[in-house]
Amino acid sequence: MNRRVVIKTESSVAAIKPAKKSRLPVRAWREQHLYSFFSSLGRLAARPWATTLTLAVLSLALAFPLLFWLLLDNAHGLSGTVDDARSISIFLKPGTDAEAVKALAERLRARADVTNVVVKSPEQGLEEFRSQSGFADALKVLHYNPLPALLIVNPRAASAGSDPASAMVDEFRRDPAVDLVQYDALWRQRLNAILLLAQRGAGVLAVLLALAALLVVGNTVRLDIQGRADEIAVMQMLGADNGFVRRPFLYIGFWYGAFAGVASLILIGIVEWALAAPLASLMSSYDHRFDVHGLSLPAMALVLAASAALGWLGAWIAASRHIALGQPT
């Protein structure tokens, strides 16, 4: 307390000239950004627990819609691999003789709405079954051929909006020689409709959770601004404009978003890793006819950019509102 103030007689406080520049040069602007960039990181590190909790909430909010979307994207691949699902398979009654089969095929070929008809006799069917299914030994015990004759009909491409193939299927079913008509496009249409619905659902979920992320960042920044009300007031009295005061908070929002983006990608990576082994065995049971994929690199970059932008926006909304109100004029 008793330290004496050192009084200097020479005038070391230099000439008094107010800076009259209205705008900051680019260098000063860059330095202020660098300062905010690092000081905001320091503020986050100063409260590790609060930061971790906020990040956990944010990364879950981001990871859920992403995982859902990934699931749907893979399911789409599944429905897309069934290329020839448009054809109609007509199984004739067992014992229909070859001439009748041929006659029916000719009749179908003559139709305007049919492009092609492939005839598979019971003998051909048995041969295919023997070579493809691995049941060759089992088939040897059979004394007769249990397979029916098969006609594979390719309908002409459906005009937009209507599905003439379904009408055709009904017509075939009424034919007395026909035992069973199988039309794969039906289940494919249903699958597509379900996938479309789920995709909409994922979209709605993503928007809602993005909104939640926005609110989490906004609320965190709002509390931070309240906790620093004195500091903000001091800065404003020293001549800081709203941009200067707001900037560290915007960077905090940016960091929240970016770190949460990374955490959600890691979370998705963990889920992918956890599902890899059971998925692989499932795939092998399906002869690897479709493959499973994770997030691509561009998609990951997009997730990071979007989450960082989301954090920035949440902070901006909170900061614009609360700092403007705190202006002491």
Added chain:
Amino acid sequence: MIRFEHVSKRYSASHDALVEMNFELGAGEMAFITGHSGAGKSTLLKLVALLERPTRGQVIVNGQNHAQLKRRRVPQARRGIGMVFQDHRLLMDRSVFDNVALPLLIAGTPREEIGKRVRASLDKVGLLGREQEPPANLSSGEQQRVGIARAIVAKPPVLIADEPTGNLDPQLSAEIMTLFGEFQQVGTTVLIASHDLPLVKRMGKRVLVLDHGKLIDDFRPA
């Protein structure tokens, strides 16, 4: 440098903080505002610092008429006014250096110049070598000097102080006031609110006396 023309400030119908205030302080002049508490000293300083706007009249500081100042130009105008507070208002979670550097950072001073000017400013108040310490490690007199270093580091043409010695013992108070006298000698316009009349008189500078928002005396002690 500081001119008040018919300035009134009314907070509510029953509370007139300042009434018809007229005075002028030339460039490089030093003056004290004194009066009982509630006389309007703090309001006067707030008007100078653009923390408040007058209800009537013109406040002209640094050649700038505050009435004509747009809201977004206020921060720029404040940078020309150094402010010292009774409770020093330092940021306690930052070092002495960072506190003093804040006005320069806000003004966009180049980084290499910031270090030089912060050290020169701390040297001026006798605290060179303490720049890395947190303000909490310093005595209240030293904290006030850090506040002064922060107020002068950007070399503002106008320096105002609201009861800068309110929390200090007489000896420290005298030292702080002498320090303010130093800044006047190098051309800064200094305006200090203080109720410590004996100390104010000993300084031998111009004294403005307020009473219930009115300027009742304007003298220079012999």
